[in-house]
Amino acid sequence: MQLSYTQQIGQRQSLVMTAQLQQAICLLQLSNTDLQSYIESEAEENPFVEVARPTNDRLREPLLKKHSASDYDDITARAADHAPSLYGHVAAQFDLMFGNARERVIAEQFLEGIEPSGWLSEPLEDIAFRAAITMEEAEDMLDRIQQVEPAGLFARTLAECLRLQAIDKGLMSPVMEGVLNNLPKLAAADLNGLSRACGCDMDTLRDTLKELRCLNPKPGADFEYGDVTQREPDLIVTKGEEGWVVDLNRSTLPSVVVDEAKAQSVTRDKTATEFVGERLNLARWLRRAVEHRNQTVMMVGAEIVRRQAKFLEHGPAHIVPMTLKDVAEKVGVHESTVSRVTTGMLIVTPQGTFGLKTFFSTALSTDGDEAASSAAIRHRIQQLVKDEDANRPLSDDALAKIITDEGTHLARRTVAKYREMLKIPSSFQRKRMAKLNA
Structure with a gap:
């Protein structure tokens, strides 16, 4: 048996995940509050990075006046100091x-x-x-x-x-x-x-x-004041002359300032030229990455608002079916980018404050030309249970029949799944609770 060594030369293409690319992906899924913390940590290590902190301007009153107690959107009414633990x-x-x-x-x-x-x-x-x-x-x-x-x-x-x-x-x-x-x-x-x-x-x-x-x-x-602390939304929706307008919440949005003057003064020392060049390039890249993050969030938010105009006008019962793929194709980005942008982002609307993920739902077949969204059907189930006779609660079969008669085909097991998602007890449990509360 004879062993030998050979050399071959070839070309191939591969995607390399650089450190800067990983940071850019990370920035996409940061809320405004988390983004400020991230920039501040970078500023501690880079002498040429400064954080332009936002002003604490109040959100516009018309957006807040329609909020209900069940929403977590009373942004400006929060107390500055928490009660003791x-x-x-x-x-x-x-x-x-x-x-x-x-x-x-x-x-x-x-x-x-x-x-x-x-x-x-x-x-x-x-x-x-x-x-x-x-x-x-x-x-x-x-x-x-x-x-x-x-x-x-x-x-x-x-x-x-x-x-x-x-x-x-x-x-x-x-x-x-x-x-x-x-x-x-x-x-x-x-x-x-x-x-x-x-x-x-x-x-x-x-x-x-x-x-x-x-x-x-x-x-x-x-006395619990842990992770349930409310925070400011990242996007704001208002009604303009030509329709709905979405904008970044500038009251919480930080920006990166690169201190070019400091870099020029330091470069006079030739021994520090290499270090200054590296830090200055990182600072400039961070500024571009934050600007790109803001632009992507705006595009995704604007497309969601455009598709959910009926919801903004009439409420949760009018959420239309929408998937990550729908938004990604329209904006011109990958589905994973839309998923990252909408994770943890809050948007304040005339109907309340919601996570961007709330607006994504699958389509259910109907008797009409337009499909119904699963989110709208869940809202309908919630309303039917709320309005039912407490002593004669609606079973899953009854709920499925009502919604099917209204034009949306729904199976009993689907009602049971949505009811569990909404944390609504079964009809037997609701009847027992009504008996105890009588």
């Missing part, structure tokens, strides 16, 4: 409750085990072991800690959480105690069995259930 709220009360240093340290062990809901997540035995106290001391400390406000914090079960609140509000009675001891019957909507267990008539039970609904099963949830 659950941890900080409870810690401030502990400072007043426990003057003894040892008791304060023990109380801190309980605070470490609190969940965002306000419940105590760790077993009492584990907290007692970590605090080096007996179970009897742990029980006594828990009784004291459960006196903090709001009532219901540091509860270990749902029944205990509701019991603490009922005592605090003066609602505790033999019937309330019976209800709290039989919560599984309440969850199953077995009102007759619950009435027998509590030893009361149905009218008394219903009055007690009304009081129970005033209690909060998660008293700590009101």
Whole structure:
């Protein structure tokens, strides 16, 4: 067997993902707020990059006056300072409750085990072991800690959480105690069995259930201010003389300024010429990349607004079918570019503030010439459930028949899928909830 080495010369083409190309792709999917953070981080490393921060101009009032409480679009009404966190709220009360240093340290062990809901997540035995106290001391400390406000914090079960609140509000009675001891019957909507267990008539039970609904099963949830913080939209839609006009939200849009004068002064030092040239080229490229990002966002946003004019006029029920491919072909970019641009971008319209992804939906066949969008059908399902008789809720089959009779062909399993997407309970669950709320 003979081995030999040979050399061959050939040509081939391949796509190379350079670092600058990767950065340009990254810029496409950044919101205005994230873009400012990115430019600021680049300015820390590049002496020739400066951030031209936007002015905090208010959004135009006509866009905000039609917003409802269900939308996350009340941009200008947000408070500048957030309320204290659950941890900080409870810690401030502990400072007043426990003057003894040892008791304060023990109380801190309980605070470490609190969940965002306000419940105590760790077993009492584990907290007692970590605090080096007996179970009897742990029980006594828990009784004291459960006196903090709001009532219901540091509860270990749902029944205990509701019991603490009922005592605090003066609602505790033999019937309330019976209800709290039989919560599984309440969850199953077995009102007759619950009435027998509590030893009361149905009218008394219903009055007690009304009081129970005033209690909060998660008293700590009101203190959460994490990722749900609202932010400014990236695009603004207004009604102009010739139709709908889309524009970038200049109140949050940063821009890149290249300090050419500083670069010229530094280049007099010949030893720094190579470094200055490299940094200056990167600064110029970043400015062009941000401008290209803004231009692409504007083109994609304008095409979406053009296609969804009926939605802007009449609301979510009039969203037309639209895919990434439709927008990409019209704008002249790849589908992946449209996908990146619309990810995380917010647009404020007269109908509210929405993510750009909201407007993309598949088409459903109809009896007419125009197809219906899945988004519009989901909105229709939501309206039908909202207007239904609570004691006789519409089943998935009934919803499918109503929408089909209106001209859009819809199967029962499709209704079930859309209902789950909208987080609407089944007809059986809705009927049970109506029975409990009666």
